[in-house]
Amino acid sequence: MSIAWLRERMEQWADHPAIVWNDHPFLYRDLLARLQMWHQALDRHDVGTGQVVTIEGDYSPNAVSLLLALIERNTIVVPLTRSVAAQREEFLDIAEVQVVVSFDDDDRWRIERRARPVTNPLTCQLIERGHPGLVLFSSGSTGKSKAALHDFIPLLEKFQVPRHRRVTLTFLLLDHIGGINTLFYTLANGGTVVAVPSRDPDVVCRAIETHRAQTLPTSPTFLNLLLISEAYKRYDLSSLELITYGTEVMPESTLQRIHALFPNVQLLQTYGLSELGILRSKSRDSSSLWVKIGGEGFETKIVDGVLWIRARSAMLGYLNAPSPFDEEGWMNTQDVVEVDGEYIRILGRRSEIINVGGQKVYPAEVESVLLQMPNVKDVAVTGESNPITGQIVTARFNLFEPEDPNAFKRRVRAFCRERLAPYKIPVKIIITDDKQHSARFKKMRRSSP
Secondary structure: OOOHHHHHHHHHOOOOEEEEEOOEEEEHHHHHHHHHHHHHHHHHOOOOOOOEEEEEOOOOHHHHHHHHHHHHOOOEEEEEOHHHHHHHHHHHHHHOOOEEEEEOOOOOEEEEEOOOOOOOHHHHHHHHHOOOEEEEEOOOOOOOOOEEEEEHHHHHHHHHOOOOOOEEEOOOOOOOHHHHHHHHHHHHOOOEEEOOOOOOHHHHHHHHHHHOOOEEEEOHHHHHHHHHHOHHHOOOOOOOOEEEEOOOOOOHHHHHHHHHHOOOOEEEEOEEEOOOEEEEEEEOOOOOOOEEEEOOOEEEEEEOOEEEEEEOOOOOEEOOOOOOEOOOOOEEEEEEEEEEOOEEEEEEEHHHOEEEOOEEEOHHHHHHHHOOOOOEEEEEEEEEEEOOOEEEEEEEEEEOOOOOHHHHHHHHHHHHHOOOOHHHOOOEEEEOOOOOEOOOOOEOOOOOO
8 A cells, every 4th residue: 555654643643623614623433434345446446556537626625535545546536626717628638647536625536537538658658657647737937737657656755744734725736746745744744734715815824723724835925925915914824834836936025024023923935846746945034036946866867957857756748748857756846046055045937037138037027026116016017028128028917096107107117217227127117906816725926929
């Protein structure tokens, strides 16, 4: 049994809460009972080793116990959430899904079989190995979504090392590498997973207050929304001990404001990729964007200012794209970094760098300045082609209150002149009502050709 060690730990904590769902705690013994129920149900539906199975749901007791049962049965698991509903059929076809188990809002489930043979060589290789698998789809923020196929065994290996036991809110979705990491870290250490029905700041803050959550794993975009909403003023968040943030570059102005609001909370930058897993990390301090990453099973190197990683938990490959690994197993993350001894500072994805007459502009740096302006709710900075300079800086703003566009543009440029080099100042300024973030609370930058 591939996760016998995890089952043994869960048995030790039988009377402790494992999951809080719909504000109701479910004990580890409840999960273990459901796990046994799932093995019987999967037997009845002939779901066994090597089959590709989709879980359509969130962190409900039935969905989590099903996930554990599928790992024990050495199936290939494809978690999907409602955030990818528009791409559902495409994702099912790419992963060659044979069984779909879907959950409703009351945690009731149904099983649907699909007449689909498994032909992808990578999946066939994993089936021959007799190991459980995991398929994760990228957000597609920089193009077509890619399907990363993992061997679940090395991905879960690191959780065998005992660490801190915490009550943790599950902000990152179950179909995200960060969500998988949060879930198994918590279960492996006897902690409690607090599920929320939405990622609305008030909903999240209420859950923290009600269930005395200690850890909030989230994104810079959500932390900015938290600041905007001022939900932190309406709830008691004194139980919080740790806020981790990742998935995108943190604007320095947002970090400083969060640190000022929560001076007794540790702020930790995390780093991971769907292709590699989540690395261990250590921020220089809570107010710093300098971070040390690595840990057992991971190697890092910097080549021409870009971060490369080699991981024991790396995926087997993409199901629908060429392998991103070189012959020695290194992956170019495309993240441009600065280095200071053992610490790095992530500046942004190479594909998002704006080149203005040979000068590099990093969107997060400009956004960090613009977010400090009065009446600015959110902003996304991108590059746009220009025949003279190659590219210009474009900024799309969400405002709190309507403002005369021409007056606002003058105000932006005056504000930036005191804080940014001339080539970094936005040339094109757009006011929009469109959201600037995805369902995964990651900044969407719509670059123009």
